[in-house]
Amino acid sequence: MNKFLIAPSIIASDFTTLGDEIVACESAGADWIHVDVMDGHFVPTITVGPLFVEACRRATKLPLDAHLMVSNPDQHLEVFAKAGANRLTVHVETCPNLIQTIERIKSLGCRAGVTLNPSTPASALDAVLPLVDLVLVMSVNPGYSGQKFMPEMIGKVEEIRGGLDAIHSQAFLQVDGGMSVETVPLMYNAGANVFVVGNFAFKHPMGVGEAIRLLRGCIPA
Ligand code: ZN
Secondary structure (H helix, E strand, C coil): CCCCEEEEEHHHCCHHHHHHHHHHHHHCCCCCEEEEEEECCCCCCECCCHHHHHHHHHHCCCCEEEEEECCCHHHCHHHHHHHCCCEEEEEHHHCCCHHHHHHHHHHCCCEEEEEECCCCCHHHHHHHHHHCCEEEEECCCCCCCCCCCCCCHHHHHHHHHHHHHHCCCCCEEEEECCCCCCHHHHHHHHCCCEEEECHHHHCCCCCHHHHHHHHHHCCCC
16 A cells, blocks of 8 residues: 555546546556546536546546536436446535435445535534545645645645544545645645646656656655
8 A cells, every 4th residue: 555645637638548548547556546527617617527437437447536526416426426436525515414415425335525625614524524535625726727736725634634633534635736746745744645636647748657656756655
């Protein structure tokens, strides 16, 4: 088991060669494939949906980690589970009955994650920390790839790490947004252990394999 996991955000890849991009991630030692689902309502952009997850499913056996940036995730959990997602992460801002939503995700056979926008305080997750398998801290405002990392989110990761450790939770603590060889060590030291990487991986001049190798090496073994 690696000390930390790397989850390439596949929407930053070239869709004309999606299968090859996923295989390249897998060969380079990526741990999960992260799928950023955006609905044009909760966030301004529209990206991909369940058909895309299904295509990813056919290309890899790696866990598919779907991050649902949608206004009404409860209506869509089942279709993403059936499409082959292994992990479903929902935004606290979109779930009026968050505990029920988490239970529903588990009943569909998926791992349940929760996330929150940069402006939402960590305390919004207090009631559900014992129930989840993953907490995702957004280190940019969700909606576009290629945004600049928000250093203010280091403190939020530290706070959530403290909360998880206090209840002896083994849940993953994931960070999404602006991850690179400069920012991954900052978030790792703050207590995160899963890193979503978009442009750093897929726009790297040396290719995705080298980008993932550099990320692995940016934290001393
Ligand atoms: Zn994401």
